[in-house]
Amino acid sequence: MSIEQINEIVTAADRVVTAVENKAAEIDSKTAALASDYNSKKAALDQQVAANSAQLAIVASDGYRKAIEDASGGRNTVVIDEQGNPNVMVRVQRFNYEDINQAILDRLGVDLMLGTGTPTMFQRNGEQMGEVLIAKYLASSGANGGCSVIGGVQPRTSVDYDVAKALCNKKGAGWHMMSIHEWAAIALWSLANDTVPRGNTNYARSHENKLETARSSDNGIPGDASGLARTDTGKGPATWSHDHTEWGIQDLVGNVWEWLDQMMLSEGQVITTLDNNPEIVEENWIKHSAYFDSPVANTEGTDSAGSPVLNSAITNRNGPIGEDSNDNPYLTNSHFAAITKSETYQKVEILRRLLIESESTTTVSGAIYCRNYGNRFPRRGGNWYGGSLAGLGALNLRSGRSSTPSDLGFRPAFFA
Structure with a gap:
């Protein structure tokens, strides 16, 4: 080629x-x-x-x-929060202290000395609100890192005070963790209307009426103390709601303790906001001339040092100042309203309104627990094994903000 x-x-x-x-x-x-x-x-x-x-x-x-x-x-509505989670809410309408007080006086013969005017629940930075929406159920897990308010599921538990508060705030404008103002006003309303709720206070049943039951997380037998008897949200009867109807706020008594906002016990001193304003930072909450004093100066062990005494100052402290741990004694009484007041204590109206002090033991029931050292944050209502120590008046100020037990949850609220 x-x-x-x-x-x-x-x-x-x-x-x-x-x-x-x-x-x-x-x-x-x-x-x-x-x-x-x-x-x-x-x-x-x-x-x-x-x-x-x-x-x-x-x-x-x-x-x-x-x-x-x-x-x-x-009476109920559904609010979708900014994270897309549904929240079944109960509309609570404004009422007056004098009407509540008179109804209690007429029915029970006691004057709780609540004063007159609009309950602090319906006042926000001095402005009055016609209604506040309260979560019908305890908060449960939700989408997008949030929480929901729906029936028939296990409540979200084992979250500390700051996490619970953040989960409520992240739902959007108007959302907040239920406050001590809201809890106390609803409790007083129930007392006045003879609809104080029962609840899961005896291992998936009511200790007052053992025929009242709800499904527990372990599907155990009601009354069986060997299992985890935390019940699903809203599964109990109507008598477990604040108005004894299926449209009321469910599970306020028993099941799990509930974190509340806008109150703390700092070195034994009671500190609160003056009305229902979750935007006020803790440093600006009001210090009242009210202290949970101890009857003894014992600082040894972790058992009870006796019943707290409402006093104008601390005379006996059961642990070191600034110590938020639970390594020293606590104070307790089986009825929050049964604690004594010292001779120097000056009664505080707002503390009566918030069910921190009381004019009579003829009121809502529930035990009080506290430590008069360090910073303690409130939980109310009791748990599934609380029995008669649970109730709308039950007040637990025994632990700090980082506490995360499995019998502790929270409830959102909303300003519409």
Whole structure:
């Protein structure tokens, strides 16, 4: 074969290679165009699906809310928070202290000296509110790192004070952790209306009426003390709600203790906000001339040092100042209203309104626990094994803000 023939073959091969490369480039270009068109159409489709899903979610949420509102006559509603979690809420309407006090006086013959005017629950930074929405159920786990308020599930527990408060605040504007103002006003309303709730106070049943039961987390037999008898939210009878109806606030008594906001015990001194304003930082809460004093100066061990005494100062402290641990004695009484007052103690009206002091033991029941050293944050209501020590008046100031037991939960509230 001559050189000319070889060159012709090489040239022909080059033309073939060039043609193949051109065709490949053309195919690549068309493939890229198709891919771009596909991605563009897919993105548009995804966007449309997302929009449709969001619209369906809104429609579904609206339908859920309307069904709840229609069935309850507007007493319950559903609020979807900023994390997309549903929250079944009870509308609590404003009332007056004098009407509550008179109803209690007429029914029980005791004057609790609550004063007059709008309860602090319905006052926010001095401005009055016509209603406040309280979670119908204890908070449970939710989507997107949040929490929900729904029935028939286990409550979220083992969260400390700051986590519980943050979970409520992150739900959006108007949301907050239930305050001591809200708890006490609802408790007094129930007392005045003769609807003080029972609850899970005896291992998935009421210690007062053992026929009143609810499903526990371990599906155990009601009354069986060997298991975990924390009940599902709202599974109990109507008498476990604050108004003895299925539309009331559920599980305030027993099941698990509930963190409350806007009150603390600092070195034995009672500190609160003056009205229902969760935006006030702890450093600006009001220090009252009210202390939980001890009858003895004992600092040894971790057992009870006796019943607390409401005093104008601390004369006996049971642990070191600044110590938030539980390594020293605590104070307790089986009824929060049965503790004595010293001769120098000056009664404080707002503390009566908040069920921290009382004019009579003829009121809502529940034990008190506290430590008069370090900073202690409140939980109320009692737990599933509290028996008669649980109740709307039960007040636990025994532990610090980092406490995370399995019998401790929380409840959101909302300013509409």
